[in-house]
Amino acid sequence: MKAKHFLFLFPLILLGCKNDSNSLNQSESSDAETQTIVSGQPETAKDIDYSPHVGEDYPTQAFFGDTHLHTSYSSDAGMFGNTLGPADAYRFALGEEVISSSGIRAQLRRPLDFLVISDHAENLGLAPAINSSNPDLLATEFGAMLHGLVKNGGEEGAMQAFDLLMVELGKNVNPLPELSGLVQSMWNELTDAAEQFNRPGHFTALIGYEWGPGPEGANLHRNVIFRGDKEKADQIIPYSAFDSEDPEDLWEWMANYEKLTGDRVLAIPHGGNLSNGLMFDDVTQTDKKPIDRDYAERRMRWEPLYEVTQMKGDAEAHPLFSTNDEFADYGNWDRGSFGPIQKTPDMLPKEYARPALKRGLAYEAKLGVNPFKFGLIGSSDAHTSLATTDEDNFFGKVVILEPSANPIRFEEVVAGRPGPPAARMYSRETLASGLAGVWARENTREALWDAMSRKEVFATTGTRMKVRVFGGFDFVKDDLYRSNYVKYGYEKGVPMGGDLVQAPAGKAPSFLIVATRDPDGANLDRVQIIKGWLDASGETQERIYDVAVSGGRKIGSNGRATEPVGNTVNVEDASYTNSIGAPVLEGYWTDPDFDPSLRAFYYIRALEIPTPNWTTYDAKVFGIELPEDVEPYQQERAYSSPIWYSPN
Known part of the structure; x- marks a missing residue:
């Protein structure tokens, strides 16, 4: 032959x-x-197009990254010991070994796919300017005073200098108005670094920064992310809280930026659990007027996403108002904020994602537009230049909390300091969270930004678990097993972040769901659908359905599996095994209680089996006692952006 x-x-x-x-x-x-x-x-x-992929344009890959990382160019990082600049942050994200500001060798298990360095606009680059004794800084009275405190007073002097900056920020006053040229040069250095490390198809460096208002200590921060390149971004100086603390003014600035440059820009709110009820309030920030249709349209035009999980707590749900959700009590920072106003229970529903999503349905029925129709992502908010979100590789929020046996690693007060001890949140309660998952066709600025804009994104608490969901009215169970189920999902339904409207007569929405474990992580416990809806009397409701569970457990007639997955964590050894759970969970689910006349949303929550907390790894590595008020293990999770249903 x-x-x-x-x-x-x-x-x-x-x-x-x-x-x-x-x-x-x-x-x-x-x-x-x-x-x-x-x-x-x-x-x-x-x-003839023999290849079946010719002409395809739908997303085929999940990319993982961090849209919220601070370097020494942020005052609350550089003034507290961070000596690593943007180049160090990019090299670390690319998988290179970096020496941390405290002198520890650091490296990721796997590189990230993308990164946004989101240094604070307020006093941008002040710490590097102090370290280099910048002549323009020294030429100002306030700048010379800060320089002297930091150079001569060590850590205590730096703290005094930072407190002075916060006093000025609290008064909404720029203490260094003469240094706009210095701010511009620092911004140009950040965009230079983004251009240097942006490698289309391999690694994406999106240009961005953080706008940081804090009225009376309440967190209303947003990360501003640009679609375009340095040439466009360099035409502006980042809009700061010194310009305004009102998000509506930020949106106007963003609109003007787009008109000026032809670029696109979006903002991502975060830390609503520290906003004292202001993040998802019923009134506007400055005028205190009830939300109207114009406000709702502008908010969703400029803020399509919400950062639902990060180091300063997880803000998906709270057991106070999700009473039937045994998984709602995860990393809730619910006792204090950054100012003198103390947290009260009535603030909480306006701080967390799930109740905000539900209230958005009521607003849509009233105004015709939903002001809280946001997708969900996670990111770190690390101030160390190191985007670490693995429990066994956690470098803390700021440099003084980097790995060590020093008691400060567990005992530093991170929030609630102005109030009584009961309102304080401690560093041991910090989460090693989170990551942004983005479904896109390619790893480029344009593709990732576009996916964020259309809300085809998901959040994880640091794990690289993948979740995918399609919703539609014509799916059947066998569609889940199609070799081309993804293509079919886009053709016959909508992905996360999408909309279903006007259900055909006699049909309810069905969902094709697949969750895959982190290849280097833990097996999966279960996959759930979280449904919220506006009932016929105008009240918001929610319900949780277990769609797929591991280990042969049964889902009852009420849609829930009551038997826990188990726990293999060895606390003393800071280890676990994948002898329980499943590497992949998939499910087909049709809403059994669907009413085509009622507005609703559906999102996926996938949970891993229990794994050791970062404090448990610390106890093993440093031979120290575990904190008594922190669980030694946790169940990491992922949240998809919702799919919304509207009757019209």
Whole structure:
């Protein structure tokens, strides 16, 4: 048989070896003949798209990154010991070994796919300017005073300098108005670094910064993320809280930026659990007027996402108002904020994602527009230049909390300091969270930004678990097992972040759901659908359904599995095994209680089996006692952006 094949190909080899002066023309004139001999196909074969992927444009990959990382260019990082600049942050995100500001070797298990360095606009680059004794800074009275405190007073002097800055920020006063040129140069350095490390198709450095208002200590911060490049971003100086503490003014600035440059920009609110009820309030920030249609339209135009989980707590749900959710009490920072106003229970529903999503349905019914129709992502908010979100590789929020046996690693007060001890949140309660998952076609600025804009994103608490969901009215169970189920999902339904409208008569929405464990992480416990809806009397409701559970456990007639997955954590050894759970969970689910006249949303929550907390790893590595008020293990999780249903 081999000989026959060789003899069959031999004339073709000779045909391809002609080498006279007319060989090129002869080759061109014999294309059709050669094609026929080689393939036995007609001339029209070259017009057929044999590859099934030609022309596809739907997202095929999940990319993981951090949209919220601070370097030494942020005052609350650089003034507290962070000496690593943007280049160090990018090199670390790319998987390189970096020496942390406290002198510890640090490296990620796997590189990130993308990064946004979101240094604070307020006093941008002040710490590097102090360290370099910048002459423009020293030429100002306030700048010279800060320089002296930091250079001569060590850590205590730096704290005094930072407190002075916070006093000015609290008064909404820029203490260094003369230094706009310095701020511009620092911004240009940040955009320079983004251009240097942006490698389309391999690693994306999105340009961004953080706008940081804190009225009376309440957190209303937003990360501002640009779609375009340095050429466009350098046409502005970042809008800061010194310019305004009102999000509506930020949106106006963003609109003006787009008109000026032709670029696109979006903002991502975060830390609503520290906003004292202001993040998802019923009134506008400055005028205290009830939310109207114009406000709702502008908020969703500029703020399509919400950072639902990060170091300063998880803000998906709270057991106070999700009383039937045994998994709602996860990393809730619910006792204090950054100012003198103390937290009260009535603030909480306006701080967490799930109640805000529910109230958004009521607003849509009233105004015709939903002001809280946001997708969900996670990110770190690390101030160390190191985007670490693994429990066994956690470098804390700021440099003084980097890994060590020093009691401060567990005992530093991070929030609630102005209030009584009962309102304080401690560093041991910090989460090693989170990451942004983005479904996109390619790893580029444009593709990732566009996915964020259309809300095709998900949040994780640091794990690289993948979740995918499609909703539609024509899916059947067997669609989940199609070899091309993703393509089919886009053709017949909508992905996370999408909208279903006007259910066909007699049909309820069905969902195709797949969750896959982190390849280097823990197996999965369960996959759930969280449903919220506006009932016929105008009241908001919620319900949780277990869609898929591991270990052969049963889902009851009420849609819930009551048997826990188990726990393999060895606390003393800071270890666990994947002898329980499942590497992949998939499910087909149709809403059993669907009413086509009622507005609703659906999002996925997937949970891992229990794994050691970062404090448990610390106890093993440093030989220290575990904190008594922190669980030694946890169940990491992922949240998809919702799919919304509207009757019209």
